Every structure is written in C-alpha cells, then in structure tokens.
Amino acid sequence: MSTQTQPGVLVVDDKENMRKLFSRILGDAYSVTEAADGEQAMSLLASRDFDVVVTDIQMPGADGFAVLREVKRRAPDTEVILVTAFASIPKAVEAIKEGAYDYLSKPFDPDEVALVVARALEKRRQGREAAGLKARLASAPELHGLLGGSAAMHALHGLLSQVAARDLTVLLTGETGTGKELAARAVHKESPRAAKPFVAVNCGALPAELVESELFGHAKGAFTGATVAKPGLFEEAHGGTLFLDEIGDLPLPVQVKLNRALQEKEVRRVGTTVPVKVDVRVVAATHRDLSAEVAAGRFREDLYYRLNVVTVRLPALRERREDVPLLAMHFLSGSGRSEVESFTAEALRALASYDWPGNVRQLENAVARAVAVARGTRITPEDLPPEVATSRGVTSGATAPGVRATAESLAKLPYREAVDGARDTVSREYLTALMQEFSGNVTHAAERAGMERESLHRLLKRYGVRSEDFKRSE
Structure with a gap:
C-alpha cells in the first residue's frame, strides 16, 4: 500500500x-x-x-x-x-x-x-x-419541514410548490407516517392563502355523532348540550386552508354534505337552514385506496372525483433510504441530549436497511428511544429497537446474549468496516463477560485484563458497559 x-x-x-x-x-x-x-x-x-x-x-x-x-x-x-x-x-x-x-x-x-x-x-x-x-x-433541501435530498423528495418539493400556487383541491395519498400533514402545511404556506388560517382535523378521530357539527358548526339548541351557537371548522378556516386528514374514515351521510359544501362553497350549521358562504381551500389526505373504497361502497364516487383534482403521493421511507441518515440526525439534533452526538456507522447501516413500515413517524420514535437509552456519545445498534437493530444481520445486544454479526452479513461490507464492526462487537462482549465474572469490580477486572484501572474505566465508558449493572445486591 x-x-x-x-x-x-x-x-x-x-x-x-x-x-x-x-x-x-x-x-x-x-x-x-x-x-x-x-x-x-x-x-x-x-x-x-x-x-x-x-x-x-x-x-x-x-x-x-x-x-x-x-x-x-x-x-x-x-x-x-x-x-x-x-x-x-x-x-x-x-x-x-x-x-x-x-x-x-x-x-x-x-x-x-x-x-x-x-x-x-x-x-x-x-x-x-x-x-x-x-x-x-x-444544506439538505427542505420544504416547511419536509426534509430530504433524494430524487423522490426533490420531485415532491417541486410538485407541492407547483400545486400550491393554484387554488385547487388537493388529495394527498401515502402510507401512515409519511408526512401528509407536513405536506398539507407546505401547500398552505406556499400558497397565496399563507397569511390566513390553516385548520387541521383528523376525520378518523371524530366521534360519528359529532362529525357534522365539528365540520359545519351548529345552532343554539340544535341538540342536547348545544347551549350556544358554534361555527364549524369550515368557517374557522375561512380564507385559508382546511386539512381533512384520513378523509376515508368519514361516515357516508357526512360525505354527502361535504360534497355539497365543496360544490356550493357554503355550509349549513346543524339545526339551521341558513347557508353560510365560505372561502376555503380543502387539502384531504388518506392512507386508504379511495378508488377501492368507492368500488366497495364505502366512499362516495362523486366526492372522490371532487377531491381528486390534484393527487400527490408521498413516498414511503423505504423508497428513499438515502434520506434516512439525514432524518435520523435531524431527530437526534432536536432530542435535547447534547451529549449524544451522532450514530455509529453500524447503527446508520441498520437504520438504512430497515423497511420502516411506520415510515418517518416510526423513525422519529426509534431515534427518541435510542437517545433515551444511549450510554455513550454515539448511538449504537444496541440502542435501537430490536426489530431495527436486527436488520441486515446486525444483532441487538438487548435481545441476544452473544452479540455477533454473521459471516454472511460481514461479507457484504467493505473490509475496514467489517473489521471495525467485529472489533467493536468482540470488545463489548469481552468487557461484558469481564464485568460479569468480577461482579462489576473494576480493580480485579483490570488485573485480569492486564491493564491499568483507569484504562479499563475508559474502555467501559467507550463501549457503554456499566460496571454498576453487574454489582451483586447485598
């Protein structure tokens, strides 16, 4: 060389x-x-x-x-x-x-x-x-919280900015956790309506008997408990944007009234026949296949076509794996634990290898969990949730007593990374076994290891092995 x-x-x-x-x-x-x-x-x-x-x-x-x-x-x-x-x-x-x-x-x-x-x-x-x-x-491209430098995210940023400029109804589709509300907010903030209200509602979280009242408002005395008149979310969003998340969960009777509100640009509060004009841009979102819901009779066809003026699909995280390290670092930076500075290369490989069925939301939760349990300055695979840590042959020490990557998985790595990973694994296993044998007594363990006590202390800290975890209770 x-x-x-x-x-x-x-x-x-x-x-x-x-x-x-x-x-x-x-x-x-x-x-x-x-x-x-x-x-x-x-x-x-x-x-x-x-x-x-x-x-x-x-x-x-x-x-x-x-x-x-x-x-x-x-x-x-x-x-x-x-x-x-x-x-x-x-x-x-x-x-x-x-x-x-x-x-x-x-x-x-x-x-x-x-x-x-x-x-x-x-x-x-x-x-x-x-x-x-x-x-x-x-320096990563970001559009009002939608972060990512992948080709898929570049395309999404461009499409959302283009759509935002035109006052059309937008339907956002994609798996749970892909960031549909962030996309809706981006459409609002990039639009001429940015200075007006942005009102968000999860249709699936509303009780069926209150959906109509929440969306369209109600008159005083319209039902038991309606002691005062109350405007609905359409009126609250007047001049701005109304985000209807999980619109596929709306009851069919409410779908009829929503379709009419979109067509006539007016609403009628529950308990009155007086129409109220509203100027609202609707952005709807769903993780369901609405065309299949229409075919099954669970979603009205006329409402589907009224919402489906412009459809924007948000990519799943597994379709843009190159963004995973950036997102993980973004969530780490906002964790509030400044002593946890970064991730080991092995941890980043595990994060990028996992398929993330819960997408960005799941990744955020995984990083939060890792930050909470991390013992060193860098997050290791052992700090990640077990299902993430075991992706592509990386085994979590939290669930397996013998932490060791398989020969097959090591063979997929560059030589230096494979050797470094194996060294880390062997060092952590050795220190763990040493502490177990001497019940956390660093002085006796250092004598066995043939090193100074302070040197062993530094190694224990470096590999996240805590001597106090092995001390026998009196």
Whole structure:
C-alpha cells in the first residue's frame, strides 16, 4: 500500500530509541513521521496535517502539553495520545480533560499501542463522518419541514410548490407516517392563502355523532348540550386552508354534505337552514385506496372525483433510504441530549436497511428511544429497537446474549468496516463477560485484563458497559 493512502501519525519524543520503537510498531499500517522535540513537532504541524499525534509528556523545551495545545489549535479533530511514565499518570489524565484522546504508560505493550492508535483513528473518522452528516443536514433541501435530498423528495418539493400556487383541491395519498400533514402545511404556506388560517382535523378521530357539527358548526339548541351557537371548522378556516386528514374514515351521510359544501362553497350549521358562504381551500389526505373504497361502497364516487383534482403521493421511507441518515440526525439534533452526538456507522447501516413500515413517524420514535437509552456519545445498534437493530444481520445486544454479526452479513461490507464492526462487537462482549465474572469490580477486572484501572474505566465508558449493572445486591 502506498504511504500516500495511509493515515499519518506524528511521533514526538526526545529519545531516538522510543521514536524508532513506535515507527516499528506502526510503520506497516501508517505513514509515520518522527519529531525529536516539541519545537520540531510544532514546525511539522504548521506545514502538514496528521491523523494522530503520539507525544511524550516529559521533553525539554516544549513538552507534550504544548504539543497537545498546538494540535488542538490547528486541527481540533486530530487525536493526540500521550506517552508517560507511571508516576506522571495524573498529568496524563489532566491532559485528557484538555482534549487528548488517551495515554500510554511506560512500559507499554506493542499490541496496546496499535490498538489505541487504531481506536483514535476510528474516533477521528467517525467524528468527520458525523460532521459531514451535520453539514449535509444543514444544506439538505427542505420544504416547511419536509426534509430530504433524494430524487423522490426533490420531485415532491417541486410538485407541492407547483400545486400550491393554484387554488385547487388537493388529495394527498401515502402510507401512515409519511408526512401528509407536513405536506398539507407546505401547500398552505406556499400558497397565496399563507397569511390566513390553516385548520387541521383528523376525520378518523371524530366521534360519528359529532362529525357534522365539528365540520359545519351548529345552532343554539340544535341538540342536547348545544347551549350556544358554534361555527364549524369550515368557517374557522375561512380564507385559508382546511386539512381533512384520513378523509376515508368519514361516515357516508357526512360525505354527502361535504360534497355539497365543496360544490356550493357554503355550509349549513346543524339545526339551521341558513347557508353560510365560505372561502376555503380543502387539502384531504388518506392512507386508504379511495378508488377501492368507492368500488366497495364505502366512499362516495362523486366526492372522490371532487377531491381528486390534484393527487400527490408521498413516498414511503423505504423508497428513499438515502434520506434516512439525514432524518435520523435531524431527530437526534432536536432530542435535547447534547451529549449524544451522532450514530455509529453500524447503527446508520441498520437504520438504512430497515423497511420502516411506520415510515418517518416510526423513525422519529426509534431515534427518541435510542437517545433515551444511549450510554455513550454515539448511538449504537444496541440502542435501537430490536426489530431495527436486527436488520441486515446486525444483532441487538438487548435481545441476544452473544452479540455477533454473521459471516454472511460481514461479507457484504467493505473490509475496514467489517473489521471495525467485529472489533467493536468482540470488545463489548469481552468487557461484558469481564464485568460479569468480577461482579462489576473494576480493580480485579483490570488485573485480569492486564491493564491499568483507569484504562479499563475508559474502555467501559467507550463501549457503554456499566460496571454498576453487574454489582451483586447485598
């Protein structure tokens, strides 16, 4: 492999033998550059970018802290790993608070060096992916809440804007959860009626005996409890837009009166014969096939044709999978938990692979659930609902004791993604088993793992394994 395609690692140490040791450990996988002191490191940082900087803390002149501050000033997403003697571990912990990724205490194991550098690179890559996703979200096409950059959404945005300009009745069709009310609001806000009321009603949620009164209003004394006259929703929407959601659920007798109201542009309140003129644009929506409902005698044909002047179908989420990461990040950004910053690549693959029978509404609920249970800064497949996490061979740890992707599913991934996913899985399984064996005792578990207690604590936090979950009750 050409070093030009390899990640760049800068090793900073005033001792040549240490620099050479790091070069031997890392040289096969990374493009390693050596600096003999902090001043030389800063000069190199001014002229080129590095993915990871490994620096000793104790050096004459500019020490590791100075290198750390310079790295974070010039390239905040470059990860810094500090190398320290055991006695200086408190300083290393202090440096982590200032932005260092991790530290290595001397003497260190070569495998530990390779692992920590690999994890630092993975954090940088994921940070860049999250930043890229946020940038895509900030620039993604959006029409009054209808978000998406897919071809299907581009077409929908254009059609809704075109339809909005003409004062015609619109019928919105599509599966439950595709955003029909958002589309109706977009039509209203893009229309000349935007300054007037937008009134929405779910026809399926109205009691059958009150539908007519809600839509058309009633006179005083029209029925028991009608102590005052009340205008209906048609009158409330005068000059603006009336959105009739789930219009396929309207009782047939009300369909007759609705058809007449649309034809005559007037309504009669229940209990009176006096017509009231209304200037209303109607946008109706349904998840039903109204032509089939007409054939079955459950929906009036004349009303169907009066509503079906312009039909706009909203695409199902599975028809625009490329919008799923954007929507997921949008819902995450609005969750209120700033400490949960993004999704792992594996979680995004699971989200994009799932078919979403409940569409955008279901995705929003899934992200809300994941945010609520997430233990780290990124949402993992284990945080997702089980039916989502198991899409395309990703198994949720919440439902399976042995969390492991199948060989078949791994073979569908690029090599690096497959290896990273397997490493995450094995690390999480190992830490879980370790905590189970020692009942959450981190000190004893660290001795078994052959690492410092603080290092194990960081690993537990990174993989969302909580030691307190394994402590035995007294």
